[in-house]
Amino acid sequence: MFRTCLAALVLSLFVTGCEGTPEPAKPIEPAKPVVRTVAIATLMTHPSLDLIVTSMKAEMEAKGFHEGETVKYTIQNANGDANAVVGILRDLELSHPDVTVAITTPVAQAAMKEVRGPLVFSAVTDPVGAGVVDSMEKPPPLITGVSDAWPYKAQLELARSLVPSAKSLGVVFNPGEAASQYGIARIRELAPPLGFEITEIPVSNTSEILGALKVKAAKLDAVFLSSDNTVISGVPAALSVCFDQKKPLFVGDSGTVEQGGLAAVSVGYDGVGRATGDLVARMLGGERNIPVVVASDAEVYLNLDTAKRIGLEIPADVRAQAKKVFGTP
Amino acid sequence: MAWLSLLDTAILLGLCFSGVALGLVVSLRFLNYPDLTIEGSLPLGGAVGGLVLVHTGSLWAALAAAALAGGAAGLMTACLHVFLGVGRLLSGILMVAALYTVTLRVLGGSNLSLLRTEGTWRQIEAWDRAWADAQGVMLDPLKLSLLIVLVGAVSLGLVAFFHSRPGLAIRSIGDNEGFVAGLGRDPRPYKFFALALGNALAALSGALIGINQGFADVGMGQGALVLGLAGLILGEQSIGRLLGGRRLVPALIASGVVGSVLYQVLLLLSFRAGVTSSDVKLLTAAMILVVMVATGGGSFFYRGRTF
16 A cells, blocks of 8 residues: 555656646657657547548658657547547546547547547537637647638638629528537628628528528528538528529538539548648647647539529639539530 | 556446436336337436536536436326327337437537536536646546445435335336236326436436536437446346345346446456457447346346346
């Protein structure tokens, strides 16, 4: 018992000695070929989330952290079971990783309680709203991450360049969803400087979209769908109204553009992964107090058939930046 | 030290989840009613408890509200079964679907953050964290003590209740409903009460899980039933047997609590041993089967029972 106590005491001195968080970062010695450990906890397997891990590793590789040589990854996946998250994080934490990566909002939230060392979260849409950090610019010293919030600025700018004369922009959203509460606030802030007047079209379920949009569409120059699940599920209704009344429809995912939406700027998860890798590398290098990054790497999608149908010309420079163009030119 | 820390988390999580196993003891073992509603009342409890905690900061109000919400869900299931004649499994399945929407509405989205709440729980966590950091360990003594007291009190209450007359009536309905009806007792009010109680326990569990992990999520209920059942069966075959088997109320209640903890210990040990979390579900199912068959559980506990 005495020995245990002594060990605990020594350990505590050691831990408090080297983990005084507000201390300036210690430079690492590049001479020693130490293997750094990175623990990754994710909520489920899902093409976008898997891409984050792959791209993160690629970015680390580019920064000189070679898997198996200078960095070792431990990955745990909760397989969609939110209840397994706490156990997984505690298990990862017990191996004292140099950096923990928490992917998705629930994992990041649980990590706030379980992880004591450097933490990089990823794919958290609204880190402030989720309670993960209090400020995007000044997170706690050991915590930073990447938000995969919709690139509202790029989306509105694209709308501006495709319909230069448009004034009134209809925004369909569900006020009951957290993602669009965040989204509508951003749109209110970003749209007026670009010359848009917003007409808010709140809906509470998919079946309301058709009616609500039909009533208001005549007065609108363009329609924008927010990032909530209700609206995205009800996209066919918005598509049919916009087709009938020849209004350009701007969305945030490639799938809707393929179905007939005019254009989208969507989050590139490769970019989210690369930004995550960059933060992990900086944390491993001893950097602290890193502001939260909002993924800026956005992908543009266009549908030329729709453009023809509503009588709109897509400038060549916009077409050139598109990742994928649907329809025949 | 790592082992102690792992045990600490396992006990913490096990106690948080013990409400699910206790809910199963009430509905499945005492009333002999395979109540699937639990999979929906757990996230409902997490959502309601979380919402109340965010708005009032009171842990006790949050737990009470969660239990009430779970109880209401149980009453609805009983209504479907007793008044509308919906089958026992189907009434639960319908309620799980309905509760999904209710939970989404309560949360106001798919996820509610409980990281910025104030009040008792926050103070306890802060104290634990300060103590643990000073000692250089990862333990939560105060949080653990609170949970032990809380779960202990609930367990004692349950033992006392199932020895009382209404409790005995519920158990006899589980054994032989026709017999109870034949004695001139209407079994329906007891069914209402037992289902409400079982779901209140599960909802309480949901609130504790949410508050402990820092968020309430609409996906919390996924797999909760299997998890609770795994715990219950582990408990029945270990401490349950030790205390005298399923005819005894304290043995079954203890099975629920100890089994939940035991299951979490095994789960975390398997993570530690390098089992990836993707394989855990299959291992859990295999473990339930092995435990049941190896201990002759098929005939010892489950004769004439649904599962």
